Amino acid sequence: MKASVLSVLLALCLLAGAGALLAAQGPARAVESSVGPNLLNNPSFEHPYGAYNPPGGHGDCQWGPCNSAQTAAGWTPYWRPGYESQTDTIVMPEYKPADPIFTDPLRVRTGNAAQVYFTVWTTHQAGFYQQVEVEAGKAYCYSVWAHSWSANDNDDAYSGPEYGNLRQRVGIDPTGGTDWQSGGIAWGEFRVQPDIYQPFVVTATAQSDVITVYAYSENEWAVEHNDTYWDDAYLGEVEPVLPDGELGLTIPADKPAVITKTVNPNWLCDPETSWEVALDPAGTFTPTLSTTSGATGESLMVTLDSNGLSPGIYETALRFSSPDTDLALPAIPVRIAVVALDNHVYLPNLTSGLLAP
Numbered sequence: 001m002k003a004s005v006l007s008v009l010l011a012l013c014l015l016a017g018a019g020a021l022l023a024a025q026g027p028a029r030a031v032e033s034s035v036g037p038n039l040l041n042n043p044s045f046e047h048p049y050g051a052y053n054p055p056g057g058h059g060d061c062q063w064g065p066c067n068s069a070q071t072a073a074g075w076t077p078y079w080r081p082g083y084e085s086q087t088d089t090i091v092m093p094e095y096k097p098a099d100p101i102f103t104d105p106l107r108v109r110t111g112n113a114a115q116v117y118f119t120v121w122t123t124h125q126a127g128f129y130q131q132v133e134v135e136a137g138k139a140y141c142y143s144v145w146a147h148s149w150s151a152n153d154n155d156d157a158y159s160g161p162e163y164g165n166l167r168q169r170v171g172i173d174p175t176g177g178t179d180w181q182s183g184g185i186a187w188g189e190f191r192v193q194p195d196i197y198q199p200f201v202v203t204a205t206a207q208s209d210v211i212t213v214y215a216y217s218e219n220e221w222a223v224e225h226n227d228t229y230w231d232d233a234y235l236g237e238v239e240p241v242l243p244d245g246e247l248g249l250t251i252p253a254d255k256p257a258v259i260t261k262t263v264n265p266n267w268l269c270d271p272e273t274s275w276e277v278a279l280d281p282a283g284t285f286t287p288t289l290s291t292t293s294g295a296t297g298e299s300l301m302v303t304l305d306s307n308g309l310s311p312g313i314y315e316t317a318l319r320f321s322s323p324d325t326d327l328a329l330p331a332i333p334v335r336i337a338v339v340a341l342d343n344h345v346y347l348p349n350l351t352s353g354l355l356a357p
């Protein structure tokens, strides 16, 4: 009888532990992906480019249109004017199309143009935006490939040896506003990204039927070159990576099972980005993966098999990487809890609600 009681207690402890572990999978569920068409107008920043013509005029463009602010069709520039700033180094950047003739380093990622803006021997807080019709209440993922050239010399077109601490990021105003200083903008990670195109990403839930997507950069020191390059933007609806719940299985030891779950590994929210996956080498069991690589929008099937496993908790993780970027991608934990329920007849009401159907 003592053994039976102990067995029941062990079973309950394992169930509680498994429940806590599965409940702790919030971060995996919070990871999001995107699929579907690109909602942006002129996402590759192609020609035509035109001078910014601000309604009501602009203090930096006293003769009418801002002829030195040439932005790709569909995109609107913004910047902190020098006369508004607290420092005397902030100025209006010059905006223009990047030329594909420059390939060392690569300035145009795809097509015939990319958006570049820059300041010389000065600093800036600037970028551009686009308003997009969406569906209120839905989540959207926005990414732009970008890099900077920050240097204090003209020996080559690569950053350094002295840098201006030129940082870039992207953002979404979920209310569709056009004030780049609004506290309601969801900004992605700030990053110094010299010379090589890499994606900048952010996700937000639309609060109206229009949202605004932003690119932004600022430099700290007024070195000679402070250029930012932007190409291949993407805005799409977000769908959960794990639409049918967590990647886990809680199962009685005497009723082994095999289940298959679907994962859509699309964190970079860019249809051109591919992914690779490997299991955590320190894992304590080995689920079967349908593939080890794919493109955005392609799914991965993960099969969990509890046959032959003794009571206990088995853990591993799906570790993702992308050959297109060296950005760190999140890992998804995978778990099986095998529960010894020798005496479950004594506690049917307590255990039945805890076991997965």
Ligand SMILES: [Ca+2]
Pocket (backbone or CB within 6 Å): 044, 045, 046, 108, 109, 110, 111, 112, 113, 114, 231, 232
């Ligand atoms: Ca382009």
